[in-house]
Amino acid sequence: xxxxxxxxxxxxxxxxxxxxxxxxxxxxxxxxxxxxxxxxxxxxxxxxxxxxxxxxxxxxxxxxxxxxxxxxxxxxxxxxxxxxxxxxxxxxxxxxxxxxxxxxxxxxxxxxxxxxxxxxxxxxxxxxxxxxxxxxxxxxxxxxxxxxxx
Amino acid sequence: xxxxxxxxxxxxxxxxxxxxxxxxxxxxxxxxxxxxxxxxxxxxxxxxxxxxxxxxxxxxxxxxxxxxxxxxxxxxxxxxxxxxxxxxxxxxxxxxxxxxxxxxxxxxxxxxxxxxxxxxxxxxxxxxxxxxxxxxxxxxxxxxxxxxxxxxxxxxxxxxxxxxxxxxxxxxxxxxxxxxxxxxxxxxxxxxxxxxxxxxxxxxxxxxxxxxxxxxxxxxxxxxxxxxxxxxxxxxxxxxxxxxxxxxxxxxxxxxxxxxxxxxxxxxxxxxxxxxxxxxxxxxxxxxxxxxxxxxxxxxxxxxxxxxxxxxxxxxxxxxxxxxxxxxxxxxxxxxxxxxxxxxxxxxxxxxxxxxxxxxxxxxxxxxxxxxxxxxxxxxxxxxxxxxxxxxxxxxxxxxxxxxxxxxxxxxxxxxxxxxxxxxxxxx
Numbered sequence: 001x002x003x004x005x006x007x008x009x010x011x012x013x014x015x016x017x018x019x020x021x022x023x024x025x026x027x028x029x030x031x032x033x034x035x036x037x038x039x040x041x042x043x044x045x046x047x048x049x050x051x052x053x054x055x056x057x058x059x060x061x062x063x064x065x066x067x068x069x070x071x072x073x074x075x076x077x078x079x080x081x082x083x084x085x086x087x088x089x090x091x092x093x094x095x096x097x098x099x100x101x102x103x104x105x106x107x108x109x110x111x112x113x114x115x116x117x118x119x120x121x122x123x124x125x126x127x128x129x130x131x132x133x134x135x136x137x138x139x140x141x142x143x144x145x146x147x148x149x150x
Numbered sequence: 151x152x153x154x155x156x157x158x159x160x161x162x163x164x165x166x167x168x169x170x171x172x173x174x175x176x177x178x179x180x181x182x183x184x185x186x187x188x189x190x191x192x193x194x195x196x197x198x199x200x201x202x203x204x205x206x207x208x209x210x211x212x213x214x215x216x217x218x219x220x221x222x223x224x225x226x227x228x229x230x231x232x233x234x235x236x237x238x239x240x241x242x243x244x245x246x247x248x249x250x251x252x253x254x255x256x257x258x259x260x261x262x263x264x265x266x267x268x269x270x271x272x273x274x275x276x277x278x279x280x281x282x283x284x285x286x287x288x289x290x291x292x293x294x295x296x297x298x299x300x301x302x303x304x305x306x307x308x309x310x311x312x313x314x315x316x317x318x319x320x321x322x323x324x325x326x327x328x329x330x331x332x333x334x335x336x337x338x339x340x341x342x343x344x345x346x347x348x349x350x351x352x353x354x355x356x357x358x359x360x361x362x363x364x365x366x367x368x369x370x371x372x373x374x375x376x377x378x379x380x381x382x383x384x385x386x387x388x389x390x391x392x393x394x395x396x397x398x399x400x401x402x403x404x405x406x407x408x409x410x411x412x413x414x415x416x417x418x419x420x421x422x423x424x425x426x427x428x429x430x431x432x433x434x435x436x437x438x439x440x441x442x443x444x445x446x447x448x449x450x451x452x453x454x455x456x457x458x459x460x461x462x463x464x465x466x467x468x469x470x471x472x473x474x475x476x477x478x479x480x481x482x483x484x485x486x487x488x489x490x491x492x493x494x495x496x497x498x499x500x501x502x503x504x505x506x507x508x509x510x511x512x513x514x515x516x517x518x519x520x521x522x523x524x525x526x527x528x529x530x531x532x533x534x535x536x537x538x539x540x541x542x543x544x545x546x547x548x549x550x551x552x553x554x555x556x557x558x559x560x561x562x563x564x565x566x567x568x569x570x571x572x573x574x575x576x577x578x
Binding site: 053054055057058059061062063065067068069070071094096097104105106107108110111112114 | 335504
């Protein structure tokens, strides 16, 4: 009996060690739209991913988690999930020296006004429905409205 | 053999197997526990052991150890409104449980020499007089040696080291990646006669006993260095050595660099600095595969055109983007002979290799002879990140930053992510 309980103990220790070293649960693909977001088509997500991997991934990283004290994370933050015009503005004009959720970031977020309205719409839709984020998509018309406001 | 016999046999066999497994597991656990305890989770050459002597110290950057083994670290963010931490092991059990702090500013640089402690904020340098025990006499009233240095968020930290002739060398990092008109923006050209170099992107020399110095009183000792965090004075050839953080984002030029090349370029370079040297930033970068200084694409380069020959060459090249944050020439007697006068380099770990796997989070060693590298660099202590997966994702548990040598010759390494301080020793 003693031996069995010792075995169980050791096995459970091993299991818990394995459980601890396991990678975090893979991000849910943002396929099924819920009430909060209109259906986001896989084609848009695919295009958004291409823009992200070309222009954003170096700083914000493949998991959207950014780099501590340097590049802000874009996971479930008020800017990412919040009002679209302000978010579009960050992409068009860039951002620097703004504390986000009490943290400061030393790097610069360059203005990405050289991207087309469609590219910005796609990448923001992708960001808002990836990395654990869930929010409505962004359209090229919405980007155009912010760009033309001036 | 009837069925009962068979059953019995199986059970017996099972029992034997189980107890074997139990002993095996217990042994394994014991062995791995012991080695873990002796290396603090690090892998090092045979004979070295490591222990974590302090934990949760905040975000310690550079570190210095007194003759009696007390430790000063400069903090990247304040803890209890203070930016310098003094750690002591009063009961001699190897754990530095006693903590006092002072200095109401954040920073990176800290250096101890001849009864003074020097510490940097992101704008200047302060000096504290020490008593016979090398304890700070007046923690609230430091002398202001240097002030008013450029600090614009990016590459804002100041590192410092002293020579033996009353001079201090301070890094002023360029608040920019490659001096583009619009920093880090694809398509934005490099600024002609990069104006940043007038007040940053180099090493400035100041006096160690003159108050309130700034650019007017200092000397721009070397230029064309994008950002230096690790630096040390080599006493063998009386020269300054620095580790540069090389430029990022060559992916902004997909016509010349693919994702893989951008991850592997440029090398993280070690330079030996003489007064007046120009290491080429932002006009060039060092390509370790072509073994040449290459013209930066913001200034008309295409990945092949060579840069102006007036730019100095590195004395050693390490893999790209690994972020060298600490440099220490080993002058102690504890480690084996081959380490004597060689350089340890603490690599904080990369981020600009994404989407390629990240690298670094290790302490490297490069042997020296007569003040020059005498062999290839090698990994000395690895495993700070916690696992190969954590290294690849960049989500490391610990990130090596500052290096110092203790009075007994042990090597100290700070981790500015979780706030651990490691002590690495050698047993003959």
